[in-house]
Amino acid sequence: MIPPAFEYLRPNTIPEAIALLQQYGEDAKILSGGQSLIPMMKLRLARPAYLVDINRIPGLSYIKEEADFLKIGGSTREAELEGSPLIRSKYPIILDTVQVIADPQVRNLATVGGNLAHGDPANDHPATMLALGAQVVATGPQGERVIPIDHFFLSLFTTALEPDEILTEIRIPAAVARSGGAYFKLERKVGDFATAAVAAQVTVDDKGIAQKVGIGLTNVGPTPIRATRAEDFLRGKKLDQPSMTEASQLAAQESQPSTDLRGPAEYKRALVKELARRALRHALERAGR
Numbered sequence: 001m002i003p004p005a006f007e008y009l010r011p012n013t014i015p016e017a018i019a020l021l022q023q024y025g026e027d028a029k030i031l032s033g034g035q036s037l038i039p040m041m042k043l044r045l046a047r048p049a050y051l052v053d054i055n056r057i058p059g060l061s062y063i064k065e066e067a068d069f070l071k072i073g074g075s076t077r078e079a080e081l082e083g084s085p086l087i088r089s090k091y092p093i094i095l096d097t098v099q100v101i102a103d104p105q106v107r108n109l110a111t112v113g114g115n116l117a118h119g120d121p122a123n124d125h126p127a128t129m130l131a132l133g134a135q136v137v138a139t140g141p142q143g144e145r146v147i148p149i150d151h152f153f154l155s156l157f158t159t160a161l162e163p164d165e166i167l168t169e170i171r172i173p174a175a176v177a178r179s180g181g182a183y184f185k186l187e188r189k190v191g192d193f194a195t196a197a198v199a200a201q202v203t204v205d206d207k208g209i210a211q212k213v214g215i216g217l218t219n220v221g222p223t224p225i226r227a228t229r230a231e232d233f234l235r236g237k238k239l240d241q242p243s244m245t246e247a248s249q250l251a252a253q254e255s256q257p258s259t260d261l262r263g264p265a266e267y268k269r270a271l272v273k274e275l276a277r278r279a280l281r282h283a284l285e286r287a288g289r
């Protein structure tokens with residue numbers, strides 16, 4: 001299907017892009033990788049009159065460690081994350097996540113900023129960013145503001161971004177010793193969105209006691225969900241099979257799945273329990289390496 005007609009705008013700088021977003025307000029949409037927006041336009045689920053293409057703005061694509069953070073530019077493509085030696089060696093939870101997003105063709109274009117800004121609870125990065133305790137940098141007419149990821153996903157397809165703001169950077173606390181994470185997803189077939197998925201990130205002390213725990217859930221609610229009760233239960237406890245099993249049960253209780261073509265709600269809740277158990281176990285293994 002062909003999308004409805006629109007005006008195509010191609011700013012060369014962030015201020016130019018913001019000025020266009022201010023000028024056209026709710027009638028404008030940012031075009032990044034186009035892998036969510038264009039399908040929605042084809043299906044007539046979105047009808048922006050103006051597309052503001054930010055792909056030619058320099059300096060929005062990078063992966064670097066700086067000042068205690070891993071910083072990822074908003075326009076960084078999934079394929080760049082996948083090929084990054086830094087991600088591969090120090091942030092395997094992000095590599096787990098990227099590798100189960102769609103297929104290589106989509107990943108060549110899709111951006112991590114677009115994945116978060118779209119506000120789709122079925123997307124994979126949000127749960128991982130919740131588990132990692134990330135921050136989102138939004139750049140608008142007033143300059144930059146930093147949004148903790150816990151305050152970013154407001155409701156279905158709605159984030160804390162204002163219509164005239166661009167997601168320019170994601171900041172993730174830099175990997176520390178004895179920390180590790182993992183992302184486990186069940187999909188009906190390769191390239192599909194998750195039936196359910198779980199991200200887990202842990203930091204333990206030298207006795208295996210959990211100092212930090214982050215658990216994020218994909219596609220089991222109207223927004224990506226942080227399993228705070230499961231996290232609270234584990235913090236300060238030894239991460240062993242009984243404690244991780246109990247936490248997985250809590251995470252399943254915190255999920256809010258609905259019955260749809262991917263399966264009944266009860267099945268998805270049971271999946272969350274199993275995927276959480278596996279993600280926690282794998283995260284702990286990685287923390288020990």
Ligand SMILES: Cc1cc2nc3c(=O)[nH]c(=O)nc-3n(C[C@H](O)[C@H](O)[C@H](O)COP(=O)(O)OP(=O)(O)OC[C@H]3O[C@@H](n4cnc5c(N)ncnc54)[C@H](O)[C@@H]3O)c2cc1C
Pocket residue numbers: 029030031032033034035036037038039074075100101102103106109110111112113114115116117118122123124125161165166167168191192193194
């Ligand atoms: C066949 C297929 C399978 C897919 N499977 C998966 C999957 O399994 N898991 C998964 O996570 N995703 C999946 N996706 C979605 C894909 O990852 C999307 O590309 C991604 O969610 C959006 O990124 P994008 O750069 O393409 O954004 P776009 O499509 O360009 O934009 C999406 C939305 O975000 C806004 N936006 C984009 N960038 C910014 C920015 N920097 N600042 C502010 N707003 C912005 C746009 O205005 C738009 O509203 C799939 C897509 C396809 C086509």
